Amino acid sequence: MEMQGRDNKAYFNDAGDGAWSNFSREMDSIKRSQKRNCRIIGLLLFLLSVVILALVAVAGTQARTIRRLNDRKGLITHPNVTFASYAGDRELDGLTYGGSMFRGSGFWTPRENLPASLTDHSSVGIGELVYIIGGANASGAVLDQFLVYDTTLHNYTTLSPIPEPRYRFGAAVLDNKIYVIGGRKDSNETDPPASNASLSVATYIYDTTQGTWSKGADILEPQSDPCAAALNGKVYLVGGYDANYGLLAKVQVYDPASDSWSYAPDMPTPRGDLMCAAFEGEIYVLGGYTGDTTDPFSRKMESFNPNTQKWTTRPDLLTSRGDGAVAVLPTRKALLVIGGEGHYRNNDLFKYGKHSNEVYFATDGTWVEKALIPNARFRTAAAESGGLVYVSGGVDTCINQGTQACPALDTTAVFLDVDHPHVYIYLKDEAYNDNAALTTYPL
Ligand SMILES: *[C@@H]1O[C@H](CO)[C@@H](O)[C@H](O)[C@H]1NC(C)=O
Ligand SMILES: *[C@@H]1O[C@H](CO)[C@@H](O)[C@H](O)[C@H]1NC(C)=O
Ligand SMILES: *[C@@H]1O[C@H](CO)[C@@H](O)[C@H](O)[C@H]1NC(C)=O
Ligand SMILES: *[C@@H]1O[C@H](CO)[C@@H](O)[C@H](O)[C@H]1NC(C)=O
Ligand SMILES: *[C@@H]1O[C@H](CO)[C@@H](O)[C@H](O)[C@H]1NC(C)=O
Numbered sequence: 001m002e003m004q005g006r007d008n009k010a011y012f013n014d015a016g017d018g019a020w021s022n023f024s025r026e027m028d029s030i031k032r033s034q035k036r037n038c039r040i041i042g043l044l045l046f047l048l049s050v051v052i053l054a055l056v057a058v059a060g061t062q063a064r065t066i067r068r069l070n071d072r073k074g075l076i077t078h079p080n081v082t083f084a085s086y087a088g089d090r091e092l093d094g095l096t097y098g099g100s101m102f103r104g105s106g107f108w109t110p111r112e113n114l115p116a117s118l119t120d121h122s123s124v125g126i127g128e129l130v131y132i133i134g135g136a137n138a139s140g141a142v143l144d145q146f147l148v149y150d151t152t153l154h155n156y157t158t159l160s161p162i163p164e165p166r167y168r169f170g171a172a173v174l175d176n177k178i179y180v181i182g183g184r185k186d187s188n189e190t191d192p193p194a195s196n197a198s199l200s201v202a203t204y205i206y207d208t209t210q211g212t213w214s215k216g217a218d219i220l221e222p223q224s225d226p227c228a229a230a231l232n233g234k235v236y237l238v239g240g241y242d243a244n245y246g247l248l249a250k251v252q253v254y255d256p257a258s259d260s261w262s263y264a265p266d267m268p269t270p271r272g273d274l275m276c277a278a279f280e281g282e283i284y285v286l287g288g289y290t291g292d293t294t295d296p297f298s299r300k301m302e303s304f305n306p307n308t309q310k311w312t313t314r315p316d317l318l319t320s321r322g323d324g325a326v327a328v329l330p331t332r333k334a335l336l337v338i339g340g341e342g343h344y345r346n347n348d349l350f351k352y353g354k355h356s357n358e359v360y361f362a363t364d365g366t367w368v369e370k371a372l373i374p375n376a377r378f379r380t381a382a383a384e385s386g387g388l389v390y391v392s393g394g395v396d397t398c399i400n401q402g403t404q405a406c407p408a409l410d411t412t413a414v415f416l417d418v419d420h421p422h423v424y425i426y427l428k429d430e431a432y433n434d435n436a437a438l439t440t441y442p443l
Pocket of ligand 5: 079080428
């Protein structure tokens with residue numbers, strides 16, 4: 001109180017020069033402060049315009065660069081190397097696709113391990129859940145196990161088992177129902193003579209909204225190691241092996257409305273251990289085992305159009321692979337293919353998983369190699385959820401195991417893709433051989 005009284009006195013009751021000079025000093029200080037603020041604001045505005053100008057300049061440079069890329073002029077001095085964008089450029093005379101400027105992009109991160117090691121299973125994604133169906137455990141026993149992984153809570157729940165143990169089968173999702181089709185009931189595949197006893201013709205359907213299994217019509221003939229995908233209200237089961245491990249080109253189609261199977265036209269290249277996806281209104285089938293003498297695994301991609309009932313040959317994968325995994329990256333109009341089996345020096349006693357992964361961009365008709373997966377694997381499964389791709393289990397390098405099971409994995413990983421400009425490298429008069437390094441360093 002006392003202090004305040006003294007202050008008041010100083011300003012208002014002490015008439016004379018002292019009070020006025022205090023006031024004018026105050027005013028000067030305010031004016032100076034205003035000037036200072038103006039200068040600061042001016043400086044900020046100046047800096048802002050510099051930043052805007054810089055952004056405009058960079059954008060202009062980028063636009064010019066992209067124009068130059070598209071003109072294919074002046075950017076590279078090497079006579080046999082050319083940049084290009086988009087698929088039409090594939091047809092340019094004398095140019096061979098040399099890969100993407102953004103080869104190797106994307107990130108892999110480990111996720112929660114499976115409750116136990118698992119191979120030859122299937123996996124589908126619905127919303128934030130990834131279902132992991134059947135497979136064989138580390139001792140090679142075929143399982144009726146049915147798991148669901150919550151990609152948000154990061155944990156596994158065991159659901160009611162498949163009515164029958166199952167591995168090396170086809171699985172697909174249609175209208176929130178999971179279809180489990182064909183494949184093998186047990187691992188008695190080496191029993192001579194070949195018989196259909198271990199193969200299954202059953203169709204089991206899991207309703208994810210009810211949490212119940214039901215049985216659909218049997219398939220027309222058994223096929224082990226086929227692949228499955230659903231499109232326009234139908235489920236497709238493609239390729240695989242017969243009881244003698246003969247290659248199949250058969251396509252069986254399930255119509256839930258009539259609970260019946262019928263045949264669609266054979267795929268052009270018979271193969272087992274292939275991968276399929278419903279993509280861009282067609283059933284895409286990729287890679288697989290063909291038993292070819294130079295490379296038993298395939299780089300082929302073919303697609304079936306249900307409207308025209310015709311098959312189309314699509315651009316080859318960069319790397320041959322069988323028994324890997326495929327998932328659709330819906331927002332990118334892209335397919336991601338992961339891992340798969342290779343045979344060291346073409347000797348099938350030495351099976352190894354591939355580290356390499358690649359993405360097919362439908363708009364560009366082009367494959368791009370993505371970041372290598374830390375744990376190479378085959379006989380594996382993948383599913384998309386929320387734009388990410390989850391890979392679980394599979395097997396590791398498997399050297400002449402005889403009747404023993406190949407070493408099963410319990411590890412999982414999730415892939416996050418990154419977007420990049422569509423800039424590709426083309427090589428003139430030089431064959432691009434992506435497999436050249438593979439004999440010494442198997443990817
Ligand atoms: C695999 O499953 C079989 C049958 O359920 C069981 O006997 C065996 O112990 C399991 N092996 C492992 C490694 O869990
Ligand atoms: C998954 O995690 C959630 C949240 O911690 C928990 O409530 C739920 O019981 C877990 N489920 C399993 C199968 O552990
Ligand atoms: C598979 O083989 C085991 C042992 O060799 C036999 O006990 C079992 O009955 C066979 N399963 C089938 C379905 O043939
Ligand atoms: C297995 O079943 C298919 C189709 O029913 C038949 O064509 C084939 O001969 C059978 N194979 C054997 C080894 O019994
Ligand atoms: C470009 O390709 C030609 C024809 O294959 C070859 O003779 C030449 O050496 C290549 N040039 C360079 C710089 O690699």
